[in-house]
Amino acid sequence: MNINVASSTRVKSAARAKLAIADCDLHPAPNGLKELHPYLDERWHRHLEMFGTLRRHGYQQGPAYPKGQPEAMRRDSWPPDGSRPGSRLGFMQWQHLDPNNVELGVLTPISPHPGGFQNAEMSAAFCRAVNDWQKAEWTQKDSRLRASITVPYEHGELAVGEIERRADDPEFVQVFLLSRTAAPIGQRRYWPMFEAAVRANRPVAIHAFGFGGFPITGGGWPSFYLEEMTGHAQCCQSQVTSLVLEGVFERFPTLRVVFIEGGFAWLPSLAWRLDRHWKKLKSETPHLERLPSEYIRDHIWVTTQPMEEPRSAGHLIDVCEWIGWDKILFATDYPHWDFDNPAQCLPPALTEEQRGRIFLENARSFYGMN
Amino acid sequence: MAKHVVAAVEALPPGSRKLVDVDGRPIVIFNVKGEYFALRNRCPHQGGNLYEGKLTGLITSPEPGRYEYSRQGEILRCPWHGWEFDIRTGKSCIDPTRIRVKSYPVDVECGRHLVEGPYVAETVPVTVEAEYVVVDV
Amino acid sequence: MRPPASGAIDCDIHPSVPGLEVLLPYLTDHWRDYVAQTGLHELESVSYPLGAPITARQDWRPRRGKPASTLDQLRSDLLDRWNPKVAICNCLYGVQLLFSEDMAAGIARAINGWIAAEWLDREPRLRASIVVPMQNPELAVEEIEHWAADRRFVQVLLLVMGDLPLGRRYYWPIYAAAARHGLPVGIHAGSSYRHPVTPVGWPSFYTEDYVNQAQAFQTQLTSLIAEGVFNKFPDLRVVLIESGVTWLPAHLWRLSKFWRGLRMEVPWVDRPPDEIVRDQVRLTLQPVDGPPQREQFERLMDHMGSDRLLLFSTDYPHWQFDGDDALPDGLSADLARKILVDNPRETYLRLKETVQ
Numbered sequence: 033m034n035i036n037v038a039s040s041t042r043v044k045s046a047a048r049a050k051l052a053i054a055d056c057d058l059h060p061a062p063n064g065l066k067e068l069h070p071y072l073d074e075r076w077h078r079h080l081e082m083f084g085t086l087r088r089h090g091y092q093q094g095p096a097y098p099k100g101q102p103e104a105m106r107r108d109s110w111p112p113d114g115s116r117p118g119s120r121l122g123f124m125q126w127q128h129l130d131p132n133n134v135e136l137g138v139l140t141p142i143s144p145h146p147g148g149f150q151n152a153e154m155s156a157a158f159c160r161a162v163n164d165w166q167k168a169e170w171t172q173k174d175s176r177l178r179a180s181i182t183v184p185y186e187h188g189e190l191a192v193g194e195i196e197r198r199a200d201d202p203e204f205v206q207v208f209l210l211s212r213t214a215a216p217i218g219q220r221r222y223w224p225m226f227e228a229a230v231r232a233n234r235p236v237a238i239h240a241f242g243f244g245g246f247p248i249t250g251g252g253w254p255s256f257y258l259e260e261m262t263g264h265a266q267c268c269q270s271q272v273t274s275l276v277l278e279g280v281f282e283r284f285p286t287l288r289v290v291f292i293e294g295g296f297a298w299l300p301s302l303a304w305r306l307d308r309h310w311k312k313l314k315s316e317t318p319h320l321e322r323l324p325s326e327y328i329r330d331h332i333w334v335t336t337q338p339m340e341e342p343r344s345a346g347h348l349i350d351v352c353e354w355i356g357w358d359k360i361l362f363a364t365d366y367p368h369w370d371f372d373n374p375a376q377c378l379p380p381a382l383t384e385e386q387r388g389r390i391f392l393e394n395a396r397s398f399y400g401m402n
Numbered sequence: 403m404a405k406h407v408v409a410a411v412e413a414l415p416p417g418s419r420k421l422v423d424v425d426g427r428p429i430v431i432f433n434v435k436g437e438y439f440a441l442r443n444r445c446p447h448q449g450g451n452l453y454e455g456k457l458t459g460l461i462t463s464p465e466p467g468r469y470e471y472s473r474q475g476e477i478l479r480c481p482w483h484g485w486e487f488d489i490r491t492g493k494s495c496i497d498p499t500r501i502r503v504k505s506y507p508v509d510v511e512c513g514r515h516l517v518e519g520p521y522v523a524e525t526v527p528v529t530v531e532a533e534y535v536v537v538d539v
Numbered sequence: 540m541r542p543p544a545s546g547a548i549d550c551d552i553h554p555s556v557p558g559l560e561v562l563l564p565y566l567t568d569h570w571r572d573y574v575a576q577t578g579l580h581e582l583e584s585v586s587y588p589l590g591a592p593i594t595a596r597q598d599w600r601p602r603r604g605k606p607a608s609t610l611d612q613l614r615s616d617l618l619d620r621w622n623p624k625v626a627i628c629n630c631l632y633g634v635q636l637l638f639s640e641d642m643a644a645g646i647a648r649a650i651n652g653w654i655a656a657e658w659l660d661r662e663p664r665l666r667a668s669i670v671v672p673m674q675n676p677e678l679a680v681e682e683i684e685h686w687a688a689d690r691r692f693v694q695v696l697l698l699v700m701g702d703l704p705l706g707r708r709y710y711w712p713i714y715a716a717a718a719r720h721g722l723p724v725g726i727h728a729g730s731s732y733r734h735p736v737t738p739v740g741w742p743s744f745y746t747e748d749y750v751n752q753a754q755a756f757q758t759q760l761t762s763l764i765a766e767g768v769f770n771k772f773p774d775l776r777v778v779l780i781e782s783g784v785t786w787l788p789a790h791l792w793r794l795s796k797f798w799r800g801l802r803m804e805v806p807w808v809d810r811p812p813d814e815i816v817r818d819q820v821r822l823t824l825q826p827v828d829g830p831p832q833r834e835q836f837e838r839l840m841d842h843m844g845s846d847r848l849l850l851f852s853t854d855y856p857h858w859q860f861d862g863d864d865a866l867p868d869g870l871s872a873d874l875a876r877k878i879l880v881d882n883p884r885e886t887y888l889r890l891k892e893t894v895q
Contacts, residue, residue: 466767
């Protein structure tokens, strides 16, 4: 009954947007894990075929919470040859990078992000492959793009190894992991990774999702995808809390962290809550010298997507004011279904300066590209 | 409002859709089980191309755990965030009174009547014998 | 900050069980003996370590014994000082953490009996929530049915983190019973510790546990809404107790945004989440995790979207404010009155019967 969307003519995008933007959450994906073969030892070709990947959840393929759209992608983002959304640079350029005037596109590969693989060696091998693939197929072919160092984040020394491997390559702009880790991200087991990031002078990007083995609520597993999606914001909040209270920013005073794809409007309330209660309880954490909100102000950035949608746009502007106009990085999350359209999603009442900062200047500054 | 010929009937069989530009407006024409519907090709949320959306039925529920399914193929989900629109009226499922996509009246006219005018058919040649899908924009 | 006006309704105070021995007379012979045989420990949850600063304000800590464990303490610390019309007792003795559902039910019965006899009977300004063994909804319903006729019990008490997300159908018998009896369900900070309090595992610090309660309220509110609890039980009211409050607007913006596109997954959710909350969810005031500046707080109150949401509370004896500063600055007189009196009255309908 319905047309086969994959083979239909894609609707031509609107004329090129006037304002150049940075897209700090761009998802390239190999068209099947076999596309990573050239970057993997043969041992892993066979392993993949035989055992697949183990990622702390139950299905071999697909999630136990079916997505809002197939593969969680915009329905119109399947290239005409039927390959996976995000797998064809040419199509991404045609549909998104060119018409949306993306001057800086930061790649954040999460399908797969091998850092969540239960098998440590496999995690490291595939992270290395994804990083090689980002360079060969993406950043070397389109100078607007920058890569993220995907790391086997649950295995400290292996993560350090991968960071050191890329440290001298300016095409890699950040250390990259997923937010649902096997333990709170501020805990000491993750410190070698932070140390290596700081030595390599890279920020650390924590992107919503992954599987740490725990339910997304502290009261167990929810029934619905709607709940899982909404819960990523709470998960990011727990991770911010962990980073602050563990003293990661005392130990690594130059570390910068960006939370990607968790939304952002939750941040002010969390900072207020941390301040209020930490002040009473601070003898528990004597390693902290400053207010939690100060650590947040100096060390934590957020991307815009999925942008919260209050009934009154003025409320979102209040939140941006409270977070700081310089702390917010624009992202589309292309080609996911909850993509934010840069032509539409920012409140119209923003000043030109605010718009310019969110759209581009903050990212340039954050990634050292002024 | 003017009548615009957008396609010959035989070019728009049941289950198909066509994206046309009428007076600078991108409009999607659907044929659902022999009936024609026309919607502005622009989701009111963030501007997604509704042409790329998938048709579904109307899923309602009298209480949690019970699902009622009707009107198969008459609800269009935006290909981006999945907002649902009634293809007959353009009204959204989440807030029918306040959120809708513009819909246009669609008729089938035979060529003989069309040549009596007035109609607009910039790109579709009209012959007297054939039938045509006509949108009021 | 300013003190609560006389005649306010304090929707969250915590009389403490001084020790298991005070519950013994209220247990059945079987459970009394079993407690002795097993050497059952005190059921104090790590949600409030006894010596932790938040657990009790310094000036409310007696030289001996637990804070808020006698009526004399409660009167001098709170009732006679601020003169509320009514204060609602939420006893946090951790019966919800026991794995034996039957034992939890037996001890819950004793807790409620002790509250009725030694607090409600002796102090007419007090009301209470029914402590239930939420581990087993059937047994929880039995407990509700046992006390419902006593109109001084005005709420059913749950912890915000249990075995399953609170909206799950598993818990619906509790909501049905509460709605049937006109009792709001009070969901209080704390956990039965079946799961780590964060989605990424067990935290290192108590501070971290406490802060994460706000995230738990967010996920559990999502569950209640997504599972259709408010649709299934249109007369049900839910009160989020000691949640922090200021997370609410951003959370609803996000939940609503996703709901608009994922409606077909939960088609019984027939109106936007913020409308559901406005109609059926309330939040107690303390702690209000507010911004440092008054002007920001006023904006935040605007973000909340309704002046019917907040219910006054001191959270006594938890340390959420100093001196008499129970009300934040930046509340208009009208909003203050709603918080102190009108909203609690509208929520706890049983108060109408027994409070002028």
